[in-house]
Amino acid sequence: MKGYLVALQAITLREAQRFVHQRGRFLSALVRPLVWLVVFAAGFRAALGLSIIPPYQTYITYEVYIVPGLCGMIQLFNGMQSSLSLVYDQEMGSMRLLLTSPLPRGWLLFCKLAAGVAVSLLQVYVFLAIAAAFGIEMPLWGYVAAFPALVLSGLMLGALGLLVSSTVKQFENFAGVMNFVIFPMFFLSTALYPLWKMAESSDLLRDICAVNPFTQAVELIRFALYGQLALWPLLWVILGFVAFFGLALLGYDPAKGLRMRRGPP
Amino acid sequence: MTALSVQNVSYAYGPKTALDDVSFEVGAGRFCALLGPNGAGKSTLFALLTRLLVTRRGRIAVAGHDIATSPRSALSKIGVIFQQSTLDLDMSVARNMSYFAALHGISGRAVQTRIDAALDRLDMRERAGEKVRSLNGGHRRRMEIARALVHEPEVLLLDEATVGLDTAARLAITGHVHDLAEAGLTVFWATHLVDEIRPADDVVVLHRGRVRARETAGSLAGEGSLTDAFMAMTAAEAPPSVGGVP
Structure with a gap:
């Protein structure tokens, strides 16, 4: 058991160091949601009227509404970034170091995932602190309650990234991932507009948004930030994590994975 | 004692056969060279030995541990150096x-x-x-x-470990690894460069996915040189490389 924890610690530390050293990545991870918060939300607050919907107990400004969605966005991008670095590691060969370790492959991939989640938590809390500095504050208890929610949503979105990395062979194909995974997931969710707003334009759109796992992650975070547990999203997020991680493990299984159909690894 | 055992191993990428009924053994503490031209199937064999790929056809055992049934024990006995730096x-x-x-x-x-x-x-x-x-x-x-x-580890696997190095560095690495074998480590060294092999080393010649010879370099060379023997086995289809010059 000790050996397992040693590997987890080493992989997490390495991922964190990598992240801190890549200042550009750190900055862009922060600037992206802040641009949405400051520029996009400022423009939209006039155009969008929001009624009182749970967990909010009073009228809120649009900036307040999109904060949980932006937390989710940070984790979504972080999951894809980890996925990208995994594909890079595969192409450069350093992934083999991980895959030829005698520790179970599932555990090592989970370590990679956990390391990515740790990095995303760091990003989210720095973002929340800056948002608070701009006056967009959550209840104090909400920051604590959001922690387990963020861990779960991070795990689910990270597992999605892992799944993507097990199917994408080349670095170049990642533009497709942006177009077909990140953007639809983000825009077809409750990150930017509540479901009832979506329903105003189309019921179909609302249904798609409702089943989008990213919506569930955002809602889990949203309720948690106000100290409330959203049971249904919690269930979905856990299910999503199990499904994505299970499929990713299958993708990385040397006997069953897609690798089998490729050339020499 | 056998440190590395490969029995009737075959592998195909879809319809393309990469390894065809490959069998050989490497004794403990031996330096065994896997000699083959580019595309012979060396990298595929290495992927199977390190469980990056698995096959149902054939059996691979490292220090007595079957890689299919007890992969973790087998992997813990292997030290591996891939062609690409990691x-x-x-x-x-x-x-x-x-x-x-x-x-x-x-x-x-x-x-x-x-x-x-x-x-x-x-x-x-x-x-x-x-x-x-x-x-x-x-x-x-x-x-x-x-x-x-x-x-x-008990077995050291090196896949074309000297690719891209100058002659002095190549000699130094080859020397170091031979020293490790003399100290008791089993070495399995994939290469297409004949001059990295010493007469006392074991050689497995792999060509087009099949084992063409299994003996010591000295007996394979016979009266002539190892290069000539290797060429005779593979040159008709693919020219060999000597001394780092492809």
């Missing part, structure tokens, strides 16, 4: 090695002792604090070999 250039030599040790679940005081011992074996101790990026190609390879020894 180093983190921005970490120091020592950090690269301790990260590797952690991936093998080794921790505590044992790590430093083992790292020092492994670096000593490759004459790399004084480089422990340097960043890998500042090392030349030969030293990077030596560091990778030292790293592969940290978990004290």
Whole structure:
């Protein structure tokens, strides 16, 4: 058991160091949601009227509404970034170091995932602190309650990234991932507009948004930030994590994975 | 005693056969060269030996552990150096090695002792604090070999470990690895360069996915040179490379 924890610690530390050293990545991870918060939300607050919907107990400004969605966005991008670095590691060969370790492959991939989640938590809390500095504050208890929610949503979105990395062979194909995974997931969710707003334009759109796992992650975070547990999203997020991680493990299984159909690894 | 056993192993990428009924054994403490031209199936065989790929056709055992039924025991007995470098250039030599040790679940005081011992074996101790990026190609390879020894494996697998190195570095690496074999480690060395093999070494000649010969380099060469013997076996279809010149 000790050996397992040693590997987890080493992989997490390495991922964190990598992240801190890549200042550009750190900055862009922060600037992206802040641009949405400051520029996009400022423009939209006039155009969008929001009624009182749970967990909010009073009228809120649009900036307040999109904060949980932006937390989710940070984790979504972080999951894809980890996925990208995994594909890079595969192409450069350093992934083999991980895959030829005698520790179970599932555990090592989970370590990679956990390391990515740790990095995303760091990003989210720095973002929340800056948002608070701009006056967009959550209840104090909400920051604590959001922690387990963020861990779960991070795990689910990270597992999605892992799944993507097990199917994408080349670095170049990642533009497709942006177009077909990140953007639809983000825009077809409750990150930017509540479901009832979506329903105003189309019921179909609302249904798609409702089943989008990213919506569930955002809602889990949203309720948690106000100290409330959203049971249904919690269930979905856990299910999503199990499904994505299970499929990713299958993708990385040397006997069953897609690798089998490729050339020499 | 057999350190590495490959029995009737076949592998195909879809309709393309990469390995066809490959069988051979490597005795404990032997230096065995896997000699074959490019495209012979060496990398596929290495992927199977390290469980990056698996096959249902045939059996592979490392130090007595079947890689299909007890992969973790088998992998813990293997030290592997891939053709492509797997180093983190921005970490120091020592950090690269301790990260590797952690991936093998080794921790505590044992790590430093083992790292020092492994670096000593490759004459790399004084480089422990340097960043890998500042090392030349030969030293990077030596560091990778030292790293592969940290978990004290019984079998060392090297896939074209001298590719891209100059003659002096190539000689140094080949010498170091032969020393390791003399000290009791089993070495399985894939190459297409005949001059890296000594007469007493075992040789498995792989060509187009099939084993063409299994004997010592000396007896394979016979009266002539190993190059001639190798060419006779493979030249009709693919010219061999000698001395790093393809």
